[in-house]
Amino acid sequence: MAKFRSEHDLLGEAFVPSEAYWGIHTLRAVENFPISGLPISSYPELIRALAYVKEAAATTNIELGHLDQAHGAAIIRACREIAEGALHEQFVVDVIQGGAGTSTNMNANEVIANRALEMLGREKGDYEVLHPINHVNMSQSTNDVYPTALRLATCFAIPKLLTAMSDLRHAFIDKSKEFDDVLKIGRTQLQDAVPMTLGQEFLTYAVMLEEDEARLREAIDLMREVNLGGTAIGTGINTDVKYATRSVALLRELSGVELRLSDNLIEATQDCGAFVQLSGVLKRIAVKISKVCNDLRLLSSGPQSGFNEINLPARAAGSSIMPGKVNPIIPEVVNQVAFEVVGNDITITMAAEGGQLQLNAFEPIIAHSIFKSIEHLVGAFTTLRMHCVEGITANREFLLERVSASAGLATALNPHIGYENATLIAKRALAENRSVKELVLELGLVNEADLERLLHPISLTTPGI
Template identity: 75%
Template structure:
């Protein structure tokens, strides 16, 4: 109730700020203005790290250009380094969804860095005449180049975990494809029986899907690595040295370990959010494929007595509070729900990008929040799908073999040998009578046993044939 305070001021007046807070009056106003999600920007460590690195690169460039003295430069650099390493993330308290095109996020960063730097210089928090959040920490910068640059860098950081998780899942599917390479089954189109394939072939397609989307995601990252640092307010570079943009970008690449390039036209880059839309589209593509795979896993494991029952998913939890012994496909189900969320996030990002006006898009905070949610949840979904589901899948081999033996779908393989009409008769009669296609073909004398066995070999049924 009697928490000590310090007095700070801005263009709207004076306010008391908690004395021990590293943030200041601009952050205080944001806390009051944006009680939206209850999720602070500090909950995205990649974003806080990226903000600190942008400020560090800017300070280094300003010092090199003779704009920032050595003492303040060193204090700001040291503060940024500590924050990038994980210190004071709990002081980044502004809500992730905010008005002002990210200005409150930028101000929050400026204030925390300034007050930490002041401590290093031996001054109390809020003693801004010695080192100012805007005059010094924000020198040669605007929210409009700091925020999108930090957002892009943070996304590059975050995607590394998703790429690793997707690779783990790809490897899990590939391992199952090898394990099930000899398991013959009936493939399906439109949920109707089609022709034979192996369960290994079915699982190999999932590995290929993951591999393709890993490549697409890497391509999308390349677009994200073009930044507008040095653009300041609208891209004209007002209040900066002509050498600043290139120098700051080079320092940021060095500090982050990410190869970043300045946009050719900073005015265009400051208003254009197309790279975020492109990336979100790739994340949606990944989500759609993951959800389709999970639909397949749920179908293939359905039953066990009144469904497909071709594979068994690992039992992860009791499935019902009323039905004894029931176990549900909970891991594929949770990944389905992640996919639905990512698809919704893509709609949000699309609308936010389209909503930009003239020289700035004011809606990058919701773009960033939506991207981070999609990336985080897809990563978690891939990991739990690999670890808690795919690696433990088993095949019901005897059941699958019997279904192939009695399948009317075998008639398709006989088309080149007995003709379409005879094959159609064999398929329809097999369904009507419950007898096998092979039995009917032999009985009618359409093929001899040796020729029939040669045609119905697994390696012939599941691959193109050699004449």
Template identity: 75%
Template structure:
């Protein structure tokens, strides 16, 4: 038995491995794009989205009488297998490619066609009976299939990121509750400011994540608007007038997503603004996660010569030369993910700007950059939750002592002793190392009873009645 089969395209004949489900168009792409070594099959949501689109198209064409039941059911069965996780190793085109995603679309068409032929008891490559373009790609163009697949895959993958962000937010909320009774000194510009609770500090990280979850859901609403049925440039050439509505309806049902047809398909085929906006939200998430990790590293610095206010769970030996050193490796890896996401946003911005006229040819790099950002942010959130936040402990004794001796307490006494007296107390506390309360009482500015009433945690860390 031959180890290859001969397939033909506009460039001529070429031998394709006999066992491969992909064909000659995919072969050309393998030869043309040895770029990253990362195949499109590594993005499971993208492959699943392609299969769902081809499934929806086959259903629409069967209803319209344009595809007979035998071929339609074979194509649908192949798509169901691929959507379920089979044959992803046959999606071998590099994620970065020329041709606006044509090679990705053809890779999908060929794998689906050859698996459908196999299900019908025919040989791979028997395209005279079931053709990758004439049947699997009927009423489609790369220019509506690829953007739609990218949008569907993005919606599917964002679910994982939202789940990971929610888990991290809940971990910070749990720590905020655990630390709600621990007084500490807040800081502005890295200088001592006024008292707060460690719980209040950790609650801000939870709030920031919650805000970003909301922004991400808003951005995804725009991604659910698709151009399926637009074909080459948005005019819908070669499609039945009923096709787009039928196909989008089936795709919504198959994907479980509330997909909507773009109001202007010509605009939707060339405009990548929704991807730019989504990437901007991912950058926002990355920036705020990185800021949070900066805080965790700073608050845990030391343990002897740093702030040492919290302790991160030790995850690895920190040095090959310094015995006993433990580094904040989990926040550090999340910082690096954030740097990557910010860089990906620049790539997506330039790719969206670089499109010309009726098509953006650079959506493959948009897809690659978006999926990396989403996947890595989700992994970073899960790692930060499991290996860092849930195990954080507070250095209660040190925090209590710092509050007791902090000149920042003088600020809380402004309404009672006046700014000038409070300044004098603060300067004396800094110069002598004595406590603010002790000095205020000694100077006769307030009695012990008055100080006890004012210097309570609930008064120090929130607005209160001053009368």
């Protein structure tokens, strides 16, 4: 059997490996874009989404009488195999590419066409029987297929992040309950402030995550609006008047995602605002979890000359020169993912801004950046939960000693002894290395029974005078 088959395109003849399901357009792209080394198959959600788009298009064209049953049935069967995970290794175009995603669309067209040809008992490359463009790409353009598939793929990917965020949130909730009775001194600007519980501190992290989950659900709703049927610039040229509405309805059924057709396909074909919005939310998520990791690193610093309030699970030896050193490597790796997501957001912002007239040619880098942010955040949240948060312990006795010795307790007595007296007590406590309680009793400002009530953990950490 020949090792190569000959195919033709606008530029002339080229030889494609005979066993490859992709064809000459994909070959050109592989040669043209040796950029990241990552093929589009690195994002299986995108390949699955492309298969659904192509199946919806073929089914619609059959229903409208533009594609014959034999060709259409073979295309549909090929699409279903790909949607279920087959032939993903044949999607070899680099994720970063010129051409507004044309190479990705052509890679899909060729793989589907050649698999369909096999099903019809024909050889790969026998395009006179079934053609990648004339049949598989009927009523379509890259400019509606690619953004529709990208939006759908994003809808497939986001639930994984929501799950990882929810799991981490519940881990923080569990810790907040475990630490509910652990009193500590809160800080503002890294200086001692007023008492709180460690449970309150950890519950705050859970609430922050819950807010971001809500923002992410709002952002993903924008991704459900698609421009399928708009073809080249949104005017719907080369399509049946019923094509757009029907193909989107079928795509909704196939994917299980509540997609909706844009009211203005010309606007939808050129506007990348939804990606900017989603990326902004991903950045928000990254920034906030990075702040949480900063806190965990700070609270666990020491163990002898730092805050030493909590202990993070030891995951690895921390130094090649300092024996016994253990570093907060899990929060550190999450910090680095956050930095990357912020950078990806800048890339997406500039790519969206760089669009011109009726099309944005830079959606491939938007896709790459969005999927990287989502995937790496999923990994970061999962790692933080499993290898850090679930194993955190509190240095209870040390924290209690710190609270008892803190001049910050004077703030809690403001309503009862007055600001001037509280200031005097705080200054003397620091200068004389004595406790607030001792000085208040010595000066006779409050009797011992009332002082015990006022300095009770409940009184110190909840509203009430």
